[in-house]
Amino acid sequence: MKRAFVTGAAAGLGRAISDRLIDEGWKVVGHDRDEGEHVAIRADLVWRDAVDQALGEAIAAGPFDLVVLNAGISATGRFETIPAEAHSQVLAVNAEAPIVLANGLVRSGSLNDGAHLVFVSSLSHFVGYPGAASYAASKSAIAIYARSIRKPMKRRGFSVTLACPGPMRTTQAARHAPPDARAEKRMTAEAAARSILKAALARRFLVVPGVSNRAFSLFGRFAPGLATRVMRKIIYDKFDRSVW
Template sequence: MAGRFEGKRVLVTGASSGIGAATAVAFAREGATVGLAARRADRLAEVLAECREHAPDSAGLPVALPVDLADLDGIEAFAADAARQLGGVDVLVNNAGIPKRRRAAKLTPEDLREVMAVNFEAPVRLTAALLPGMLERGHGHVVNLSSMGVHMFSMGAGAYAASKAAVELWTEALYLELAGSGVSAHLLVPGTTATEFSRERDNNDPPFPVDPATAATPEQVASALLDCLGTDVFVTYATERDAATARAKNADPNGFLGDFLTKMGRR
C-alpha cells in the first residue's frame, strides 16, 4: 500500500536527533524521499541508516546533507545542493534550532545574535531559497516549528521565546500570502519533548526541567507534524494538553501569568 507521501521530496533540518530524526524516519515510512540536514555528520549517518531501513522500495533513497545553518551566508548554496540531490523539495521542515536559557540581566549581544540567527533568520533564508521552486510547480509545504515558550511563559528563556515568536508571525504571513498558490505554510508547536534539546548543555543556564512522565515523545510530535499536512489549519499543537494551555493564556494572559507568579511565591 502506498504511503501518504509517496513520491514526495522532503527536507528536514535538525535531523540528527530528537524531533527532526523522528520526523525524517516517519516520512521515510510514508514513502517520501528524505533529505536529512544537520551539523553532526556521524549522528546524521545513524538516522540515514534507519530511514533506509523503513523506506519502501518505491521511494528514492534518503540522503544525508551535513550543514551548519548558523553559517547564514551558505544557506542559499546549501538549498540549491539539497534541491539538486533530491530532485526538488516538496516539503520543507524547518526544525533546526538552538536553546538559549539565559535570564535577561545576563543576556549578551552574542547570545541574542546566535539565537536569532539560527532560530529565525536561518529558516527564513532557507524557505526563501526553496519557495520559488514550490511556487513554480504549484504545490508544496513549509512547516516551521515553534515552542510553547511563546504560548505559556518564558521566564529564563526570553530570547529563545522571542526567536520562536518571530518564527510564528513570519509563518502567519506566509500562511496568508501563499493562500491559493498550491503551497501551504504550517506552524507546529511541539511543547516539552523528551529530547536532548531540553537537557543540560553548554552555554545555557539551569534549570532544565523536563518530566519524562508528562513530556511528549519525538515520535508523537512527528506524527502530529505529518498529520497537519493533510489540513489547511495554520497552527497545530503536538498534544491537546499544550493546545489547552495556549487557549488558557490567550483567554486571559494577565491572569495566567499572575497565577504562575503566585505559584512561584513572587506575588
C-alpha cells in the same frame, strides 16, 4: 516517490519526522550540523554563508513536496548572564535561517505543486517564556512570518503549517529544563512528529501537539499575564544555571 527536506534531522523532532516519513515511503533529504542517518546536507545555520550553502544544496536535491524547517537552539537562564552573541545565534538559527531557506526554495521553484511548508515554532509563542527571552522572541518571529506568508503561499497552491510543540523528551529539552523537571512528563518526539505531519498533510495551519499543550496555549491566549507568571514559577524561578 514524494520528497521532503527536513532541517535538524539528526536528532529529536527532526529525526522523528524523518523516520516517520521514510516509514511512509517518502524520500527524505535531511540537514543538520551533525552527521546522522538521514543527513545529506551539513551546515551550521548560525552562519549566514552556511545557510546559503545549505540552500544551494537543497535546491540541487529538490524539488520537494514537503519542507520542515525544524532546527532550533535555545539559551536559558537569567538573560543578563547570557552573552549577547548567544542571543544573536538563537535569532539566527530559529528565525533568520528558516526565513532564508523558505524564501530561497520558493523563489527557485523548488516546491512541487501542492507542496507543504512547515515552520517549527513553540508553545512559548502563546505563553511567553521567562528565562528564554530570545528563544521566545525567535519562535514568535517565525510564527508571525508563517502567518504572514500563509495566504500568498495558498494562492500559489502551497500550504503553510505552524507547529507549536510543548516540552518534548529530546536533548534540547533536557539541556534547558530546570533541575527538577521530569522527562517522562514530556511528550515523545515521535508523538509530536505524528501530530505535526498529520496536520501538515491535511493543510491545517496551526498544530499544537498534545491535549494539555493545547489547553495551555488557550490559557496563554486568554490570560497572558497569568500564563507568563505560571511559566516564571515553574521554570524561571527554578533555574540554577544559565545554558547556551
